[in-house]
Amino acid sequence: MKKSIAIKEALSEKNVGKTVSIRGWVHRERGSNKFKFFVIRDVSGTIQAIVKSEDKKLFKIAEDATRESSVIVSGKIRKDKRAPTGYELQVTDLEIVGKAETFPISRDKSEEFLLDVRHLWVRSRKLTNVFKIRSTVVGAIHEYFRKNEFIETQVPILTPTACEGGSSLFKVDYFGDTVYLTQSWQLYSEALAASLEKLYTIAPSFRAEKSRTPRHLTEYWHAEMEVIYCDLPQLMKYGEELVSYVCQEVARKNTDELKELGQDPRELKKIKAPFPKITYKEALDILAKNGMKVKYGKDLRTLEERELMKHFERPVFVTNYPKEIMAFYKPEDPENPGTALCFDLIVPEVGELIGGSVRDLDVDAMKKVLTDEGEDLSTYEWYFDTRKYGAVPHAGFGLGVERLVMWICGLEHIRDAIPFPRTINRKAP
């Protein structure tokens, strides 16, 4: 097999006049009886390749190179301003590795059709670029936590306990018994915090919600952390540093991919901690001044989060939501009675990116909330043990990986932030 180079590497001044070999797929093709023009793609980029009819044998092979056929192409690199990526490959050798049947995806296809053939649509430049950025995002999350001496760990996906309320749980048949798909690692991470102290995970979470919004998936990846002896300001500091770090890394490593997606890397570079911090009450005041009346005690909806963002145009922390609409493990703020020691980090266009809180240490207070919500306390007994045996103050948050990718890539729908999205009406391929 000839030594081939990445297309991105081929697109270089230093290769002009030289013969290179690339491996890829036919992204586009057109031609006449004199020329065949191809755009060849690989993971790194695209290049225009031209085959002239003078070489009859080569031209005949070229006529067989249908769209999405896999090919190995050799030729001379020529600078050409008209070529989409600035250089052109004058083909001297062409091998079809796998000839493609007529590719089913063309320009006029519907979103539904593209989801039906997602296994082929993942080859699109758009999705390839998103997935490369997604890899940087996930890698940067790992790096941030590890640089800060967090220990990575994994907790069960199959769980007997609900964390965020039982109504939106997927049921699994476990050798005749019922277990649920996890919604958050939190209950387990709190138990592990007495061993590992500063810990994080990146793992799938599941919500059987009937939401049909552009920002909900039933299966998504969740970056979660938990830290002992941590208060709300310190927790938010971790949150804003993490988001800043990811943005800087993507801006640095994925300039080309961002540009191909129509995003400006310079804008991403501006995302730097600290982020503004307002209370839920202050958020309501801002909304009210702009004609959007939200009753105190109602959670903020996407609509309202988006309106709020118009006044910041960068991530903003909203703290101290009303205690009574918060999950049982979020404690009351002693300095702001009636509100919880919690935050949401809201980002433009997407809404909630991170949710975090201090964790309540008061078992009686938690039991009261759970009882009021009709929960079965017996399934939480093991969790309450974490308070009975050497409790320490602790706090943690969870970040939706796809929402971060969606925001950074400027996607309209969260489904494009993950290779094979799962939504209420999409479970295949």
Next chain:
Amino acid sequence: MKKSIAIKEALSEKNVGKTVSIRGWVHRERGSNKFKFFVIRDVSGTIQAIVKSEDKKLFKIAEDATRESSVIVSGKIRKDKRAPTGYELQVTDLEIVGKAETFPISRDKSEEFLLDVRHLWVRSRKLTNVFKIRSTVVGAIHEYFRKNEFIETQVPILTPTACEGGSSLFKVDYFGDTVYLTQSWQLYSEALAASLEKLYTIAPSFRAEKSRTPRHLTEYWHAEMEVIYCDLPQLMKYGEELVSYVCQEVARKNTDELKELGQDPRELKKIKAPFPKITYKEALDILAKNGMKVKYGKDLRTLEERELMKHFERPVFVTNYPKEIMAFYKPEDPENPGTALCFDLIVPEVGELIGGSVRDLDVDAMKKVLTDEGEDLSTYEWYFDTRKYGAVPHAGFGLGVERLVMWICGLEHIRDAIPFPRTINRKAP
């Protein structure tokens, strides 16, 4: 709050005579009416702390510091050969942050009981050390793949298609329909390979097997990779380099944890690529010579894998298993008819650590195997599309993360390689 330091940091010559503050839990305590001895633990280590009865107020607090209470302790560091970790803390200040009720775990508890209170048993030195090594293992897997320019990606946990045969799938109720928990990312990764070329994941996989062996979990973490234009020798090279890299990283970063677990870091350092490579046929010959007759065409069982390892005492590749006992996507080796282009990497004590293969490109051959196995071909149509539209030679493997942790830590049972194990009879806490 006083500035505290990690116990491991406190255990140092340079702190002798100095006053330090540590935060941790009471790991052990004993005493008389003259002294109270504590062993305090945190994530980094343990230290002996002594409280003398002269300071009546302090002694009274010390008497309240039950096992597993969380404490903040200040005092002077003194070198003491009799102390388990070489230094002793002469306590001058002691704060009980959370007083523990009588801790339910004592020495004489059964394995079953320890699994019942796993949420507390995770605090044991053994498990803390294992989880710290596990974090290094997972981090090193990420590093190895990223250094080699693999793109990290994630594929669905909820899937309509079986990958390794339908009998051992967990069923999930998906808004009234049935989907399954994934057993491998492979079918999806092959579709993504036409976009991302070199890709990997670390994600949970599920097997609803009724195995009650010390090396099976129903939920485990799976490091999987897929690469285009890759043949079997190159694939094995990735496998042995990956395992070597992880072993070197653990030996370098977790010397203390390995020693506490009774493992010799020097032995781990010896694990270096390349590993020996034998065929399945050669493996049978070795077994036969040692009185273990395996009929050609039978898969190797744990028993046999262990016997085999006695002749190597390090990881060994077994290649070219009989084609007819292999999964449908493993192609026949044209140079060794009747055998598949595949390998298992076997490690001492644990058995199969990695399974990998070249992927068949011949749709008709794959359909025949699936039909013979009684599978519904229609659920595989999308997968066959990957061959119809620009197929390229490709290969990949999957590594069981818990098996690697089990082997490195010298664990007797795989359940201790993961914080909250799931087995046929263990689904809580």
